[in-house]
Amino acid sequence: TPYHPQSNGIADRFNSTFIPQISKLQDTEDNNWDEYIQAVVFAYNTGVHKTTNYSPYELLYGRQPRPPARPIFFLETE
Numbered sequence: 001t002p003y004h005p006q007s008n009g010i011a012d013r014f015n016s017t018f019i020p021q022i023s024k025l026q027d028t029e030d031n032n033w034d035e036y037i038q039a040v041v042f043a044y045n046t047g048v049h050k051t052t053n054y055s056p057y058e059l060l061y062g063r064q065p066r067p068p069a070r071p072i073f074f075l076e077t078e
Contacts, residue, residue, distance in 0.1 A: 017044065042068070 018040055025036040045057045046065045057065040 018037075021040045021043070022033045022036055025040070026033040046055050048055050052059060055065065
């Protein structure tokens with residue numbers, strides 16, 4: 001693909017949204033970030049954004065998202 005420097009800001013903004021969320025969930029010793037990407041993307045796509053007052057899911061499909069039939073991941077409790 002051709003180099004398009006104006007797109008760098010969009011990619012950086014995208015990364016600055018997901019990297020902190022995945023970093024909080026992953027185990028630093030196992031580097032298991034791929035186990036959490038689905039949950040983080042689902043949360044992003046179903047969360048209401050300030051600029052539109054809609055979630056990306058609603059803007060794309062024209063309806064509220066349905067929650068998953070089962071939890072995407074379980075948090076361990078002590």
